[in-house]
Amino acid sequence: MKKGKIKTNIRTLRFMNSEMTQQQLAEAVGVSRQTIVAIEKGKYSPSLELAFKIALAFNKPIEEVFSYEKAEG
């Protein structure tokens, strides 16, 4: 069974939040900048807790920050 993909629009949200830097977001949610980079690039799917923290940092519901894309086939 093919794995689906978690998509994120953190980059857009950062831009809309006074061009928040990756470092600022990382500090706000308590992870390293490397982790934010990995999430933005789609190289890492965050835990549910971290996903909620990121959504809270932007004052948005989680579904506006992350979405799940089903695998084709």
Added chain:
Amino acid sequence: MSFQEKKSLVYMVSTLMLSAIYAYYSFVIYPDRSLSLDTDFKFYGLTILLLVPAMILINIINHIIFYIINKIQTGQEEMDVADELDKSINFRADRNAYATFMVCFLLSMVPLLLEWPVYLMFNILVLGVMAASLVWSSSNIYFYRKGLV
């Protein structure tokens, strides 16, 4: 290269340095060991007990040097706190290192079975520790680059 990747690289360099020290100690300083079992066991007992503090010391020195160089290069102090991504990657690296050591441990039983000299068993065991350590650092670098999807 990210801070975590550099840190794994430093760990890898420490392991290679320790392997070189071990090879020098074992094959250059004491190449003509007696074949008696008692002497071999004493020699390897001492060697392995010395390897542990040597590994810790080399790692500490290398990491201090790395932190100083990194601070000079980037101008910022990196927080050395493991978050969930670091923990997940370390978990996978631990798994790979454990598998590597287990393979070497099983291989080290072959000389005992075939009644070969006991130093072969110890050398394979030490090699197993070094190989596991190298696999740990390279796994870390690999997963930081590839990601965990």
